[in-house]
Amino acid sequence: MNKTSSKQLLGVAIFLIAIFIGVPLAISLTGRWDFYFTLTSVALLAIASAGVWLTFYIGRINIGQGAFALIGAYVSAILVVKGGISFWISLPAAGIFAAIVAVIIGLPILRLRGVYFAMITLVLTQVVTLTALALPITNGAKGISSIPLPSGVSLFGIPIIPEFAAMENTKLAFYYTACILMVVTYAALYRLVNSRLGHLCRSMQQNEELASSIGVNIAHIRIVIFAISSFFGGIGGAMFGSIAQSVYPSSFQVADSVNFMLNCFLGGLGYVFGPMLGTLVLYFGWDLLFELGKYQLLIYSIILIAVIRFLPNGLLSLRIGKGGQS
C-alpha cells in the first residue's frame, strides 16, 4: 500500500476546497448559475465512469455502464413513485440492485475478454433499454415522470438532510449531494486500488493465467469488481433520475455507455482520477463550445482527436509521477 505523502494530502485538500467552496463562490461572483447543473452532471457521470475505469482495471473494456445507470434510475424512480419510499433509501437500493444484476450477468459474460466482452456489454445496454420499453412496471414507452424531489431525513428529530422541495435553491443542494457522492466514490476507489484486492487486480490485468496459477481466485475477484463497478453506475443513474424528475427508456442509451468509456480513455487508464478529469473535459467542453452553434460538434471532435493524437495515454499522462497514480 502506498504511503500518503503530505503533498498528496495537500492536493486533496485543495481539490475539496475548490469544489465545495471555490465553485459556489465563483458561480455567485460570475452569476453563471447554469454551471451548477453542468457540474452536477459531471460529478454524477464521473461516478458512473469510475465504475467503468474499475472494470478496465481488471482488463475488461466495459461499454455497458449505461445499462446499469438506467437500471439504477428505474429502481429509484419505482421505489419513490410506486413504493412511496424516501429517495435516500432508494439511492443505495438502486446501487445494490444494479450490483445484483451485475453478478447474475457477470457470471457468464466475465469469462469473455477483449473486444468480445466490450461487445456483449454494448448489447447489454440495448437489452436493458428494450426491457424498459417492454415491462409494465417501468411504464413502458411512457416512462416515469413527475418524480417527487428528495424528501428530508431526520434522525432523532434532528434534521440531517433538508426537504429538497422546500428549498430555495435545489441546484445547490443537488450540486453538493453529487459532489459528496463523487468524493466518497473516488476515495473508495483510491482505497480499493491501493489495497490487496487492487494488487490482485493489477496482476490479473497483466496476465490472468499467471494470477490464477499463483492461487488467486480470479473468477471471484472479477465478479466483485464488476458488481462494485455497476453499483457506481446505479447510484449515478438514480441521482440523475431524481434531478430530471423523470426516467425514460432513452435516459441512458448506447451513446452514454460509449461516453462513459471515452471518459476513462481521455483521462487516462493508468490514473485513479483519470475518469473524473475525462468526464469534466468531455462534458463541460461540449457546454463551453455552445456559442459555436452549428460548428459545435465539428470543433469538439477536432479537439478530441487532437488530444488523443498528441496524448494517446490520456490527459493525466502529462503529469506522470505525481499523486493519483496507481
Added chain:
Amino acid sequence: MLRRTLIKATLTAAAVSALLTTTALAENPILKIGFVGVTSGPAASWGISNQRSMETRAAWINETGGYKIGDTTYDIEIVSFDDQKDPKRAIAGMEKMAQEGIHYVVGPNVDDGAAAVRPVAEANGIMYFPYAFPKSLYQAPASNAVLGMVANYQSGPAIYQYLKDKEGVKTVAFIAANESDPLSQRDGGVAAAKALGLEVVSDNVTYQVDTTDFTPVLTPVMRARPDLLVLSGVSPANAPQLIRSARELGFQGLISTETAQDAGVLSEGAGDLANGFISVGGASTPELASPMMNEFVKRYTDMFGEYNDESNTKVYALEYILETLKANPSGLTDVSAFQSTMDTFEAPNPYMNGDAKMRYVGMTSFGQRRQVAVPLVVNVYNDGAFETLFIAEVD
C-alpha cells in the same frame, strides 16, 4: 494543450458573438427567444427544420425594422442549444436559457426531453413549447409547457373518421418504431381507432429505429390485410422506405401518419409509390398558404438553400410567443402575465388564407389552454407535392 485550445476557442466564440451583438445593438434592443432541441444525429431534421424556421422569421423581422411590443421595438435573436436528443443535455440547455435571461423557449422535440426540462422551466419562469405529446406535460399541475402543434390523439381521430366516412375504411393496422414517442403515439392511435368502431387488425409490430430493410418487418402486417396502414410517429427518414416496402409487397390500401413529412424526401425515397400517402402538414398547400407563408418559404429557401416542408408546422410557435407578448407586454419579464393572457388571446393567423385565428386551445385534452391553435391540415402526397385533403380545428 487542450486547455489552451479550449480557452482560445471560447474566447474567439465570445468575441464573435459579442461583435454580432454590438452591431445589432446599434439599432434596437434585443429580445432573445430560445430553442432547445436536437440538431445533430439521427433525428436532426426535426430540430433543424424547427431552428431554421425560427431563424428565418427572426431575420425577416429584424430586416424589416424589428418587432414592436408595447412602446419598444425589438430585434429578435434566436439562441439555440443542441440537446443531441439526450434528456440530460436538454436540462443543461434549459439551464443555459435561464442563464441568458430567456423566458420563452421552443422545444424540446421529444417526450423524454420535454419531461426532463419541466423542473428547470418551472423553477426559472420559462414558458416552453415542446413538440411532444404526453398529456401530463400540459395538464395541471404542470403550468409552463404549451404544445406547439396538433397532437396525434387529436389528429388521428379526425383522419380515421374522414377515411371511415369517405373511403369506407373498416380495418386498421399500426406499425411503430420501438422508441418512446412512436410507441406512445401508436397506443393513442389504437385507442382512437377503436373508439371510432374501426377494427384494429395489427398493432404490435415494431421496428428498430436503425432498420434498413422494412420488408420482413411489414410482411406480417400485410398478412392482416388492413384497409388502412398507420405509420405511428414515423420519422421523415423512415416514411419513404416503409411506403416503398409496403407497396412493393403488393399493399393497395391507404397509408397515413400523424406526423409532418417533407415532399422532397418522399419523392426521392419512394417516388410514385408515395402517391396517396396521407400526412399532417401546415398551411402550405397553394390554396391555403397566405402571401406571408409564401414569403416565409422563399426567405427560408434563400437563407438555407432548400426548404423543408416539416417547417410548415413549426413556423407557429415563435409567432404565438411574439403576438402574445404584443398583446400583453408585461409578459416580457413576467411569465404569469403571459399565462393569464393565454386564456383570452386572439389574433389573425397570418400564414393562412381566410379568417383563421391564432388562439390557445386544449381545454378538451388538457383542461387548460396549453396548446397553440394551428389549423389541422391533412395533406395527401401526389406526384412530388402535397394537396389538401381536409382541414379541421382542435379545441
Added chain:
Amino acid sequence: MANPGLSRPGFIFRKKEPMEQILANGVYLGSQYAMIALGLTLIFALMNVLNFAHGQMYVIGGFVTYTFYGQWGVPFILALVMSCVTLAILGALIEKLLFAPVIKGSAREESTMLLAAGIAFLLDALILLIFGEKQRGVPKIIDGVFNWDFRLIMPYDRILICVLAILSIVGFIGFMQYSKTGRALRALAQDRTAAQLMGVNVDRYSMIGFALGAMLAGLVGGLLVTITGVNLGMGGPTSIKAFMMVMIGGAGVISGAIAGGIILGFMEAIGLAVLSQYGDITYLLIFVSLMIFLAIRPQGLMGKPWG
C-alpha cells in the same frame, strides 16, 4: 382526391409467411450485412482497431453516390467507383495521419477506441455540414417487382443489389487469396511481427488495409443508397450492427464476418417472421439470444479465442 381506392384485386396475401420469402429476405439482408462487416473485420484483423467510424464511412459512401448519381446524373457504376475512391483516400489519410501515430505512442492499444469515436463524431459533423440533415434517396435503378405467386416477392433492384453484393464479396475473397497485396495483408493479420520479419512493409500495408476496409464501407453505402436511401443518422447504428456481426462470426476473421453477417440477416428475417406476434419484444429476444450465444461461444463461430 387522388387516393388509390379500396378496390384490391391483387391483394391476396397468404395467411402464413412462406418459407421462400423468409429465406430470400435472409439472403438479401445477410449479403448486405456481410459486406458491412467485412471492412470492419479487416481493419480489426490488421490493426486491432475497433473502428467506431465504420458506419459513418458507410454513410459518406451513400452520400457520394447520391451526389454523383442522384444529383448530377453520372452513371450509377461510375458513382459507385467515386464512392470507393473517396473512401479509400479518406481511409488512407485517417490511418496515416491518426491511427498509425496513436498506436505507436499509446501504452494500451484500446486507446484507439477514443480516437475512433472522435473520428466518428468528426465525420458526423462533416456529413451534417456538407450533405444536410434530410433523408436522401436516388431514382430506382430498375423498376418492377419479381412476384412468384405471392410466395416470393422481391423487387428487381433488390435482387440486383444482392447479386452485386455477393459478387463484391467473392471478388474481395479472391483478391485476398490470390493477389500479392492480399497475401501480404493476410500475413499481417496473422502475425504482425512475423510478417515484418518476412519483409512485409508493415506501415505501408496497414495503410492499404485500412483504405481497403474504408472502401468496402463506401461501396456498400453506395449500393444500398438505391434501396434504403441515406441520412446522417445511419452511421452509429450501422457501426453497432457491424460489431455484432463481427462478434457472431469471430473477430478478425474474414470468413467469420461473412458468416456473422449472413447469420444476423437470417436471425432478423426469421425472428421478425416467427416472433412478430410478440410485437414489442421481438428485438429484445434477438438481442438476448445473441448475448446467450456469445456467452456460450465467446470466440464467435470461427474466431481465435480471446480476440
